[in-house]
Amino acid sequence: MSVKQISVFLENKSGRLAAVARLLASRGINIRALSIADTSDFGILRLIVDRPEEAYRALKEEGFTVSLTDVLAVAVPDRPGGLAPALEALSEANLNIEYLYAFVARHADQALVLLKVDDRERAVKVLEEAGFKVPSPEEIYSL
Amino acid sequence: MWNPKAECLPREELEELKLERLKNTVRHVYENVPFYRRKMDEAGVKPEDIRSLEDIRHLPFTTKEDLRENYPFGLFAVPLKDVVRIHASSGTTGKPTVVGYTREDIEVWSEVMARTLGMVSASSEDVVQIAYGYGLFTGGLGVHYGAEKIGCTVIPTSGGNTKRQIMLMRDFGTTILCCTPSYACYLVEVMAELGVSPRELKLRAGLFGAEPWSEGMRREIESNLGIEALDIYGLSEIIGPGVAAECLCKEGLHIWEDHFLPEVINPATGEPLPPGEEGELVFTTLTKRGFPVIRYRTRDISFLLPEPCACGRTHVRMGRVKGRTDDMLIIRGVNVFPSQIEEVLLSLGYTEPHYLLVVDRERRLDVLEVWVEVSESIFRDEVRGLEELEEKIRREIEAVLGIAVKVRLVEPKTIQRSEGKAKRIIDRRDLR
Numbered sequence: 001m002s003v004k005q006i007s008v009f010l011e012n013k014s015g016r017l018a019a020v021a022r023l024l025a026s027r028g029i030n031i032r033a034l035s036i037a038d039t040s041d042f043g044i045l046r047l048i049v050d051r052p053e054e055a056y057r058a059l060k061e062e063g064f065t066v067s068l069t070d071v072l073a074v075a076v077p078d079r080p081g082g083l084a085p086a087l088e089a090l091s092e093a094n095l096n097i098e099y100l101y102a103f104v105a106r107h108a109d110q111a112l113v114l115l116k117v118d119d120r121e122r123a124v125k126v127l128e129e130a131g132f133k134v135p136s137p138e139e140i141y142s143l
Numbered sequence: 144m145w146n147p148k149a150e151c152l153p154r155e156e157l158e159e160l161k162l163e164r165l166k167n168t169v170r171h172v173y174e175n176v177p178f179y180r181r182k183m184d185e186a187g188v189k190p191e192d193i194r195s196l197e198d199i200r201h202l203p204f205t206t207k208e209d210l211r212e213n214y215p216f217g218l219f220a221v222p223l224k225d226v227v228r229i230h231a232s233s234g235t236t237g238k239p240t241v242v243g244y245t246r247e248d249i250e251v252w253s254e255v256m257a258r259t260l261g262m263v264s265a266s267s268e269d270v271v272q273i274a275y276g277y278g279l280f281t282g283g284l285g286v287h288y289g290a291e292k293i294g295c296t297v298i299p300t301s302g303g304n305t306k307r308q309i310m311l312m313r314d315f316g317t318t319i320l321c322c323t324p325s326y327a328c329y330l331v332e333v334m335a336e337l338g339v340s341p342r343e344l345k346l347r348a349g350l351f352g353a354e355p356w357s358e359g360m361r362r363e364i365e366s367n368l369g370i371e372a373l374d375i376y377g378l379s380e381i382i383g384p385g386v387a388a389e390c391l392c393k394e395g396l397h398i399w400e401d402h403f404l405p406e407v408i409n410p411a412t413g414e415p416l417p418p419g420e421e422g423e424l425v426f427t428t429l430t431k432r433g434f435p436v437i438r439y440r441t442r443d444i445s446f447l448l449p450e451p452c453a454c455g456r457t458h459v460r461m462g463r464v465k466g467r468t469d470d471m472l473i474i475r476g477v478n479v480f481p482s483q484i485e486e487v488l489l490s491l492g493y494t495e496p497h498y499l500l501v502v503d504r505e506r507r508l509d510v511l512e513v514w515v516e517v518s519e520s521i522f523r524d525e526v527r528g529l530e531e532l533e534e535k536i537r538r539e540i541e542a543v544l545g546i547a548v549k550v551r552l553v554e555p556k557t558i559q560r561s562e563g564k565a566k567r568i569i570d571r572r573d574l575r
């Protein structure tokens with residue numbers, strides 16, 4: 001149930017994010033979700049797109065340092081506190097969350113959150129047992 | 144081995160031969176080159192004062208500036224009509240340094256280059272691709288004559304046009320590649336981009352020189368191409384490629400001592416250093432007629448290994464050139480070579496590292512920044528992981544250099560790629 005996330009190494013200088021967006025747009029690739037983690041020198045741009053393999057190749061050809069990372073998507077109720085039970089379930093199962101970020105789009109009236117966890121398979125089980133829906137990669141790409 | 148008799152000559156006979164040839168060379172320059180006669184007269188040395196090899200230390204040094212000041216033919220020891228070839232090195236500033244060869248000199252050059260190719264048992268069965276520049280630069284033509292003397296099939300591709308180099312290497316069945324080590328790495332990179340596998344090639348060996356490189360780089364080239372990669376050494380002022388070459392033991396480069404007499408000196412004082420100690424390499428040519436040089440200061444940093452070599456060759460070895468006295472950065476009084484940074488990066492599992500040393504002066508203090516390109520081999524999808532990597536690189540470099548550095552991770556292709564010598568240093572200290 002893993003969603004392919006594109007991770008791109010970027011230096012912290014103006015125009016780099018725009019260059020990525022422009023390149024993907026020119027290939028007709030749609031960005032579904034995006035987050036940036038950065039320091040004063042560099043950042044990692046994380047993207048969920050509709051065609052991850054193609055985006056990966058396009059960025060690589062353009063000379064970016066890029067990798068495909070497996071992440072997990074989970075649907076949570078779109079209201080205050082909706083995310084908390086999911087995180088608690090993972091924490092109780094001793095699953096480590098390296099990072100998470102949210103989708104802008106909604107899925108069947110629920111908010112979508114992307115998680116990078118150390119044991120993805122177990123995390124899916126824990127979340128489903130706690131009553132959360134874990135959308136398939138296909139559902140995510142085609143949102 | 145190309146010439147077993149000469150290459151394995153007993154030390155005693157070799158010493159005798161060297162002394163006889165040194166005497167001849169000193170007499171030759173004293174009689175035919177006013178510059179050497181004047182300098183020797185000033186130093187109070189006559190050719191007959193050279194009675195032993197140690198007496199060489201009474202002779203004055205020759206420097207790159209001396210060559211420039213005598214532009215173009217001032218140091219030639221024969222009339223121009225006896226010179227059959229001229230090469231010149233591209234000085235980045237001022238006039239080039241010009242060297243000339245008689246027909247006999249070309250023969251010597253071909254011989255030492257044939258011995259150099261003989262390190263990988265080159266024969267008439269071999270297809271040798273020469274991707275050193277042809278022209279005024281000695282690299283291309285120097286290797287060329289040696290390969291032809293052996294009877295190899297020579298492909299004189301010269302430098303550049305990397306895609307075509309790879310196509311010809313595959314289609315012509317090149318077995319031996321000759322180019323700069325950084326270009327060999329670049330070829331590997333482009334081959335991967337083009338999807339050409341080393342298995343499609345017949346390449347079995349490479350002779351790489353004209354710039355300093357490291358053991359780590361050798362491992363990279365050897366494993367990526369599946370070949371033996373040997374270091375070769377030479378400079379146009381002495382003859383060009385073919386002054387020294389590694390044997391398959393890969394523990395130093397044999398200097399062809401019957402033609403070139405090496406010394407290692409303290410670059411600051413000019414004092415000769417005992418074997419094994421690191422310093423500036425100095426060469427005296429022993430057989431050249433057109434452009435002999437006496438005690439030429441190469442600015443290359445190395446040391447001599449007098450111990451016998453397992454390969455059976457008796458000629459003394461020099462250590463891999465670590466850098467140049469003018470490449471060497473002095474930061475807060477510490478000598479820093481780009482090759483040291485490279486070793487660190489390779490030891491951390493960074494394949495084909497691209498890096499740049501940027502030196503600046505902040506509040507009268509030298510600051511060294513090391514830029515490292517983040518390639519897929521070291522990229523990870525976690526800020527903490529990359530920060531740890533940055534920190535690890537910094538700690539390792541500081542442990543090797545003994546001075547504080549800043550490490551900056553940069554995007555690929557930030558650092559200028561070259562098809563010849565790699566640019567590893569930006570020194571901004573002189574700009575203000």
Ligand SMILES: [Zn+2]
Nearest residue numbers: 390392452454
């Ligand atoms: Zn040897």
